[in-house]
Amino acid sequence: MWSECSEIEVRRQSLRRRSPLPSLPPHGKLVTMYRRIRFPRRSRRRQLHAVGPLPAEVLQEVEGPALVVAPHNDDEVLATAGALQRHRALGHRVCVALLTNGDGQYRRPFSNRRLAVQLGYRRQEETLHALSHLGIDDEEVTFLGYPDRGLSALWNTHWTAERLYRSPRTGATSSPYGNSRTPHAPYCGAALAADLEDVLRWASPATVYFPHPNDLHYDHWASHSFLTLVLEALRRRGEMCPELWTYVVHRGRWPLPRGKFLSAVLPPPPALAGLDTNWRALPLTPEERERKFHAILRHKSQLRYMRRYLVSFARSNELFGRVPRLGLHASLNIADSADRWVPDESEPPSADEEPMASYTDPRRRSLLRDIKRYNDIRALHFHNTAAGRLAIEIELFDRLRPANHVLIHLRSFGGGVGFPAPLRMAIGGGQLSAASGEVPPGATFSRVPRAVRVELPGEELGSPDTVLVGAELQRNGITFAKAAYRLVDFSVSGSGG
Numbered sequence: 001m002w003s004e005c006s007e008i009e010v011r012r013q014s015l016r017r018r019s020p021l022p023s024l025p026p027h028g029k030l031v032t033m034y035r036r037i038r039f040p041r042r043s044r045r046r047q048l049h050a051v052g053p054l055p056a057e058v059l060q061e062v063e064g065p066a067l068v069v070a071p072h073n074d075d076e077v078l079a080t081a082g083a084l085q086r087h088r089a090l091g092h093r094v095c096v097a098l099l100t101n102g103d104g105q106y107r108r109p110f111s112n113r114r115l116a117v118q119l120g121y122r123r124q125e126e127t128l129h130a131l132s133h134l135g136i137d138d139e140e141v142t143f144l145g146y147p148d149r150g151l152s153a154l155w156n157t158h159w160t161a162e163r164l165y166r167s168p169r170t171g172a173t174s175s176p177y178g179n180s181r182t183p184h185a186p187y188c189g190a191a192l193a194a195d196l197e198d199v200l201r202w203a204s205p206a207t208v209y210f211p212h213p214n215d216l217h218y219d220h221w222a223s224h225s226f227l228t229l230v231l232e233a234l235r236r237r238g239e240m241c242p243e244l245w246t247y248v249v250h251r252g253r254w255p256l257p258r259g260k261f262l263s264a265v266l267p268p269p270p271a272l273a274g275l276d277t278n279w280r281a282l283p284l285t286p287e288e289r290e291r292k293f294h295a296i297l298r299h300k301s302q303l304r305y306m307r308r309y310l311v312s313f314a315r316s317n318e319l320f321g322r323v324p325r326l327g328l329h330a331s332l333n334i335a336d337s338a339d340r341w342v343p344d345e346s347e348p349p350s351a352d353e354e355p356m357a358s359y360t361d362p363r364r365r366s367l368l369r370d371i372k373r374y375n376d377i378r379a380l381h382f383h384n385t386a387a388g389r390l391a392i393e394i395e396l397f398d399r400l401r402p403a404n405h406v407l408i409h410l411r412s413f414g415g416g417v418g419f420p421a422p423l424r425m426a427i428g429g430g431q432l433s434a435a436s437g438e439v440p441p442g443a444t445f446s447r448v449p450r451a452v453r454v455e456l457p458g459e460e461l462g463s464p465d466t467v468l469v470g471a472e473l474q475r476n477g478i479t480f481a482k483a484a485y486r487l488v489d490f491s492v493s494g495s496g497g
Helices: 002-018 030-038 041-048 075-089 113-133 151-156 189-203 218-236 286-296 300-311 367-372
Strands: 066-070 094-100 141-146 207-211 243-247 278-283 317-322 331-335 340-344 356-360 377-384 389-396 404-413 423-428 431-436 444-448 451-457 466-475 478-489
Touching: 066 075, 066 189, 075 094, 075 113, 075 207, 075 278, 075 286, 075 317, 094 113, 094 189, 094 218, 113 141, 113 286, 113 300, 141 189, 151 189, 151 218, 189 218, 207 218, 218 404, 218 466, 218 478, 286 300, 356 478, 377 466, 377 478, 389 404, 389 466, 423 451
Parallel strands: 066 094, 066 207, 094 141, 207 243
Antiparallel strands: 243 317, 278 317, 331 340, 356 377, 377 389, 389 451, 404 423, 404 466, 423 431, 444 451, 466 478
16 A cells, blocks of 8 residues: 555656646745746856956945935845945945835735735835844934835826825825835825935935936836936035946846855846946955845845845945936937938037937847837937927837837926926827926927937027936837936037046
């Protein structure tokens, strides 16, 4: 009887091994199972030899005091734990600002707003525990309490208190956390910008670490946009001009390999390595790597879902990028064969040519995007026309489909001292309309198969010398492609940078 049972059990195990569909694991381990199947250990070992090279330049010295702006609880240690240790070793003051409390990570079959808030408090405790392991006191950490997975909505469509954002997780339109920096902070973009301005004055940083504009997570690129807006306003008032370093946390399958590889390098994401970002590597000592690894392990609520991904950031270096301001510097030509506008930087601009600024945006690739043949934004070009009009051109990878709409988001800095009001314009259906704000009188647009051009009268925008601008592609109100938000100086001539 025993031998028969053993033979049956062996047969069952053999069938399980041959089964193409594994049985479902316990709750909370589906993601781990998928990653082990998709990226087996032998493949991860090979990936160690396939990672890209480190940036040629090394970040040798750090200046203090320092401020880290993190969209979620865990980003502060994933991206900057080594830099924080370096600042503390030099005796610098280090402040950390958490924009959200990560309550959007509440994962249960049924929504429970009370438990989502409890998760937010738990993630706050994990942040304080992780930062204390790095030598940072609780008094230097502040929680703003804005909605997780809602910062892009605050930036795009919920700017004023007249139209508050409601968090789908907590059901709140203001911060439900008693320890938020501003009690009951309303969920709107203007309130978040005011809180960030207060944080910057509180920290008085010489160095600021914050997300990269090409980070794929909506909260991360929105955090960059908010902080860029506030820093530019403070710079124009002459209050502060700190050194800015950006970091990446979400960029597809990066970093590879997944898992604990403390001696492996952390290169820039392949899609971002060719951009105009000046990447720097901060080498970490073995003690700093080990301390960072154990700080990551303090975020226990996230380890059950993405342990291998989180510990992948404990490497032999940390990665920071300096994103330059864009200035008008080249000439603008129309490529007749390609039916799109392209910059010509082979020769310096002559007196009768229009100086321009450009930046490229990497194409997002995925199986779903390839099957549905989603279009994407290749580059944005800017210049002042001879008539004093501000021209913006959005270059696409493929032809613009009739059902797709192009959105342009502008924040113009002119003679005012406050935060500029948002202007969002939509191009689609053969017309130029306002998604928010009002289209300036005299605005025109034109299109070719792979590009769209908008001209705006400068005097109607307040004759701005600097513009914070980004673009999106939408279909049925859903964004499927976007270009990073960048600062462009329209008063600059000569070489850009």
